[in-house]
Amino acid sequence: MLHSAMSCGACPVSSSKQTLYDQYVPILQRALSSAVAYLQGMEDRPVRPEAAAVDALESLRGPLQDAPESPEVILEQLDRVGAPATVAKNSGRYFGFVNGGCLPAAMGAAWLVSAWDQNASFWVQSPVAAELEATALEWTRELLGLPRGTGGAVVTGATMANFSALAAARHALFARLGWDVENDGLCGAPELRVVAGEEAHPSLSKALGLLGLGRSRVVRVPVDGQGRMRADALPHLDSRTILCLQAGNVNTGAFDPALELIPAARKAGAWVHVDGAFGMWAAASPASRHLTAGFDQADSWATDGHKWPNSGYDCGLALVRNPEELRAAMSIDAPYLVLGARREPADYTPEFSRRARGVELWAALRQLGRSGMADLVERTIGHARRFAEALRAAGFEILNEVVINQVLVSFGSKEKTLRTIARIQQDGTCWCGSTVWQGRTAMRISVSSWVTTTEDVERSVAAMLKAARE
């Protein structure tokens, strides 16, 4: 025993084994130089990929060949054919969807995480992954102003965060009714009711569908012109109800009136869940914190690391006031899982094996610090306001109150707006998508990246105005 223990720790690795590890070296060097060239070329390329680059992806298709291929050839191909077919999402002029950039510390951490190749399911498989994700969750809890003792899970995005938090809600409400939903399922179960606003994010419906709570069984609450749930239109709530609120509408950035809604819901014994994919991060800045007032009174929250905190793709967080409810919904037992008393990531996540994405969030939050996170939120909100002001001054209609980093602009009729968006995308200076907001076609501008500068905003405004006048 002693001998084998010593031979592990103290003997040099055999030279043939070393040769296997040596194979990583030129590949990682190649990846580094390609990545650096890619990032340094970001300013000189259109934000959208060229049509020819997308067509060239054809050369990467075809059947898998018989013989092995050299990693160098593969990296060369990815760099030559793959990179040009990317969207320059990490540029300062990508305003599509709500997509954050990737901070340098997060990107570097992602590379290390790949080199470590950790499985973040159990502490024993990766102490570093387990510890750093717990720390990142705790930092997030604090930045979002959520109650002490809140715990949660690091997942792929807000969709899975909604799913996970709602699984905790489902568990808790059924448990109160004496029904064991994890073991006995939904057939024959008492009924739960889900209440959500008419402008809830579609990923919430998807999560409810996956949970067997149904996409279309949701009771929809009418909203105002900004997409905020109308407190006066709230239906009857009881202890069988999950009320889903939103902090940050994906189109307008608006927040449901938590201060009015949550106390009533809690009094009725309902579970309150908050989809705060990006909006909850407004709590990280003293200038916008007021928008999140009252949301801390909820039972669960979903948010994203990859949106406002710029931790890179992918990372979402499910946070639950009583983490035992999440654990009850997610944990599994097996004889080979001899675990200690520590927090085990897989007890809280829908997944078993998973990559250590919590490390990247930890690194992103470390790079920012509290003041950096506040600054990122304020800066991007400032950019959004500048967009709104410049486009309004040019005679175009801004459809939303720009409360955070989202702007909706109409360039006139539906046809004119869609034509303008197509021209903006084709021009390539920046990238914005379209939406239909309460019946009106609009362009969405979401400023979510740490890279975006005032100059990026002015260049983009100029490109938008040029496209609108053509």
Ligand SMILES: *Cc1c(COP(=O)(O)O)cnc(C)c1O
């Ligand atoms: C982006 C978003 C989601 C979905 O998040 P993913 O990270 O893409 O899974 C859910 N809700 C809101 C409000 C969002 O903005």
